Amino acid sequence: MSSPQTILMTGGNRGIGYYTLQALVQSPNPYILILTSRTLSAAEKACSTLSSLPPANPSTTLIPVALDVTSDDSIAALVSRLAELKITKLDALVNNAGIAMDAALRGTNPSPAEIREAFVKTMDTNVAGPHLLTTALLPLLESGDGEPRSRVLFVTSGLGSIEEASKPDSPYAFVDAPAYRSSKAALNMVMVLLGKKIEGKGVNVWACCPGFCVTELGGSDAGKAEMGAKTPEEGAVVIVGILEGRREGDVGKVVNVEGGVEGVYGW
Numbered sequence: 699m700s701s702p703q704t705i706l707m708t709g710g711n712r713g714i715g716y717y718t719l720q721a722l723v724q725s726p727n728p729y730i731l732i733l734t735s736r737t738l739s740a741a742e743k744a745c746s747t748l749s750s751l752p753p754a755n756p757s758t759t760l761i762p763v764a765l766d767v768t769s770d771d772s773i774a775a776l777v778s779r780l781a782e783l784k785i786t787k788l789d790a791l792v793n794n795a796g797i798a799m800d801a802a803l804r805g806t807n808p809s810p811a812e813i814r815e816a817f818v819k820t821m822d823t824n825v826a827g828p829h830l831l832t833t834a835l836l837p838l839l840e841s842g843d844g845e846p847r848s849r850v851l852f853v854t855s856g857l858g859s860i861e862e863a864s865k866p867d868s869p870y871a872f873v874d875a876p877a878y879r880s881s882k883a884a885l886n887m888v889m890v891l892l893g894k895k896i897e898g899k900g901v902n903v904w905a906c907c908p909g910f911c912v913t914e915l916g917g918s919d920a921g922k923a924e925m926g927a928k929t930p931e932e933g934a935v936v937i938v939g940i941l942e943g944r945r946e947g948d949v950g951k952v953v954n955v956e957g958g959v960e961g962v963y964g965w
């Protein structure tokens with residue numbers, strides 16, 4: 699029997715993070731799943747709901763831990779908590795937590811201060827948070843012998859592709875979300891830079907886009923399905939594919955799955 703892989707998910711209490719964990723709970727492979735959420739109570743609630751599903755592998759376990767990626771104290775507390783739990787290695791880190799504030803400002807004639815606040819908070823959560831968390835967890839991800847062993851995923855968006863934004867015929871060209879789109883372009887850069895920094899240390903990195911999904915990202919989900927959004931279960935497929943080793947040929951790229959077809963976004 700294979701030994702369980704240990705995977706840490708940020709923002710695992712709802713949306714795409716939650717449904718990725720649900721797919722892993724329903725997988726025949728064994729996992730130790732560390733479900734993190736901004737509040738411990740939300741993490742515990744999500745773990746309890748996932749634990750009530752029929753277990754596909756009786757060895758799979760769920761561990762709730764609090765984590766706010768915008769707080770250095772919270773990241774330090776997570777590292778301490780993992781040590782208390784005697785978790786000394788991670789097979790994968792999924793930097794999934796993210797926010798989008800642009801939609802709430804659209805049509806409101808926002809003040810410069812409100813626009814600045816949207817940029818600063820979005821960059822903190824979507825860019826600085828994943829960079830600092832991944833850096834803090836590197837000792838648990840790196841392998842001594844340099845053999846590929848662990849995976850770090852950055853959940854990005856096709857909206858962060860500067861190439862897509864520049865194409866006049868791209869469906870993404872005119873989505874008016876400057877703070878969010880800039881943050882995902884910057885997150886792609888974080889992925890590349892961290893990948894270079896840890897080259898030879900047994901850690902592979904990817905950025906991955908789940909596609910447009912019906913979740914609470916950017917506010918109410920009303921109307922998203924009518925606009926063609928997928929379910930978060932469908933969005934989770936790209937993340938699960940990387941975690942299950944199906945995208946090893948696309949290390950260091952921005953990967954997607956659209957209409958069941960695996961693809962790669964241009965920068």
Ligand SMILES: NC(=O)c1ccc[n+]([C@@H]2O[C@H](COP(=O)([O-])OP(=O)(O)OC[C@H]3O[C@@H](n4cnc5c(N)ncnc54)[C@H](OP(=O)(O)O)[C@@H]3O)[C@@H](O)[C@H]2O)c1
Nearest residue numbers: 709713714736766767794795796855909910911913914915
């Ligand atoms: N939905 C889409 O169409 C779409 C498309 C492309 C990419 N994505 C990306 O997919 C990822 C997941 O988004 P989603 O659609 O599942 O959104 P969601 O339903 O809004 O979930 C976002 C998750 O991030 C958590 N979070 C927010 N700020 C955090 C912080 N400071 N520290 C820790 N956790 C925090 C939220 O926790 P709380 O419950 O505490 O708020 C929640 O668990 C995001 O990175 C998003 O940019 C989504």
